[in-house]
Amino acid sequence: MRSGSHRRRWRRSVSWQLVRGARARGTASRVHRVPVLGGGAGAQPSSRRGLGALGRDRHHAPVDSWNVLQRRAGVLVALLAVSLSPSTAAANGVVSHMHISDLAVGHLPAGELRALLSDPELVDIVRAGSVFPDSGYAADDDYGEIAHWEPFTQSYVEWIRASFEPPYDSPEARRHVAFLMGQASHGLADQVFDSLFMARVDQFDGDSSDLDTGAETWLLTEHDPDNQIEPYVDEVALRDVFEGSAYIDYAPTTDQLVYGSERIVQAIDALYAVATFAYEDYWVQMPWGATHYYEADEVPGSLPHIATFVSAYWQALWERLHGRDTLAAHVLGTWPEDGAVNFEVTRERIETRAMVAFGHGIAAETLTDANVRLFGPGDEVVPSSARFIYGSSHANAVLVRPDGDLAYDTEYRIEVGTGLESIDGRALEEPFSFAFRTRCAPDALDECPPLPEPWERPEDPMPPPRDAGTRPRPDAGPADAGVDAGPAHEPDAGAEDGGGGGCSAGGAGGAGGAWLALLAFARRRR
Known part of the structure; x- marks a missing residue:
């Protein structure tokens, strides 16, 4: 580890x-x-x-x-x-x-x-x-x-x-x-x-x-x-x-x-x-x-x-402390979110990397092609890989990335199957999936959702004027309301392979x- x-x-x-x-x-x-x-x-x-x-x-x-x-x-x-x-x-x-x-x-x-x-x-x-x-x-x-x-x-x-x-x-x-x-x-x-x-x-x-x-x-x-x-x-x-x-x-x-x-x-x-x-x-x-x-x-x-994501994780941990948690109920979130548009198509860009985060540690040996899959039109399986960003035996965030470029203006779906297991040996009760649509081709932009403004590095970057304020401590809110936890890689993100919590x-x-x-x-x- x-x-x-x-x-x-x-x-x-x-x-x-x-x-x-x-x-x-x-x-x-x-x-x-x-x-x-x-x-x-x-x-x-x-x-x-x-x-x-x-x-x-x-x-x-x-x-x-x-x-x-x-x-x-x-x-x-x-x-x-x-x-x-x-x-x-x-x-x-x-x-x-x-x-x-x-x-x-x-x-x-x-x-x-x-x-x-x-x-x-x-x-x-x-x-x-x-x-x-x-x-x-x-x-x-x-x-x-x-x-x-x-x-x-x-x-x-x-x-x-x-x-x-x-x-x-x-x-x-x-x-x-x-x-x-x-x-x-x-x-x-x-x-x-x-x-x-x-x-x-x-x-x-x-x-x-x-x-x-x-x-x-x-x-x-x-x-x-x-x-x-x-x-x-x-x-x-x-x-x-x-x-x-x-x-x-x-x-x-x-x-x-x-x-x-x-x-x-x-x-x-x-x-x-x-x-x-x-x-x-x-x-x-x-x-x-x-x-x-x-x-x-x-x-x-x-x-x-x-x-x-941390807030959702805390709710999952609260349920774990009370012994009333399930693996399926605690998918913390995804990137992109379900129903997102303008997903990148060029594999070499970071925007083609998706993520699923769980409220439990997922066993690395269960991150197989059969358990985490990318589907294209007609539910055709698209070659992809799934892994943690580092080499831990158990982690929360699963990265999914296609093996090649994706098609323009096409809906894709990532599915996590029931073979995925948590650190304490439990499996998903049913598959979990989320879908997204890729961006349109350059010659069809007028017919599609507008793309974000492209980033251009300034020739002479300078920070804005400083105007810092003090952020207040969190407010507890009403103390009598119930808590509903509810549902809520390759080493290509600048990290070395083989371990490391990512902190330094x-x-x-x-x-x-x-x-x-x-x-x-x-x-x-x-």
Whole structure:
């Protein structure tokens, strides 16, 4: 399940370089904020505002020092570009993961689950769960990769069911449900993001190697989410989840779990400290990604789009916790949606890749040609392939792609058969399918639905003026309404084959890495 190259990508990341530099300054208690970038022996824990305000308060620094920092930026960019080779692109950043969970709460129907995840006492625990998988990378421990995938999620579900009883209303049970939902949000978000959005950045911007770090700078600068948290982990319980799992053969120590929770918070604080400085460089590098990462409509894999899948996944998990779920009832969604038009016909373009997301982990060995099929006119089988984006044994998102070009203005249908099995051995009770129609030929556009405007890369891309607002925390809504969960590859999306949860920060060789190094140095000198 683990990908060695995936760990190397994290080690090249912006966040990892800062976390690594902080190791020598000691380990703080999990109930306190770990000092970041400065301090040393006897230093007081940093405030929630401290580092997050560093970028915004730069005008308070001495003018000469600030000018020196600006002049040295270009030198550090060049040095870092030479010393660090580019990393392979991978998935959402940690602040994006927390923000996706915040957005997903707003898509939940009013009821028990929304009330639980909106509880002010639990909001930051959901967020801590949302960054938990990447905390393993920060700790340089195998639990990070494992925690991205359904074998861990299913193990956690089973542990909660064995430890507590519905309606899970004790304080301890509520904390674990909140943390589970955050962890599960992370795993699904990476699959959807990498499958749909990251591949489009490769296509339109040419390279997604720095996408996750770039998207962090765009999100923090343009939307200013309130996502700085304290280190949190129930290390004893999570060790028991690993040790008692029927699906996992590895267990981290409690010390490693605590260590990871502290280091990932350092990475979060570092991103808040420097995002505004790296914002423009990443925007210019990836203008399509910067323009579309937060568009809710017609941009598959954007942060708001991912949140709709996560919300549906949470409802499926809530049903799993209560033992009333079925595999067929929890198809979370598809891309394209059923009945969509203007589907791309040229196989080599990312838009010919479809996706089906499930609320359960699907067994990789059941992704056969007989179980996932593409049909054309007259229900003729069209040669295609189905797979996960990475090499996990069980995943939620199934990618389907034709083996050749499709016909213009033609209806196609993807069918998932009853041979597809979930992680706990259950199969679909009946086939599931969805249909879409391809775009029209260039000489017939007047008779067809209008095509989206084609993307043209600007000759001199520049970001729009900054006008960031603070996004409010999610609202619980009415607490007395019921919850209706209801129904709701090839390594061609910029990913290496053979595993990897898809999570790491972009290469530190970019301009963002230079600014991070600059600010870390300046902070230590003060």
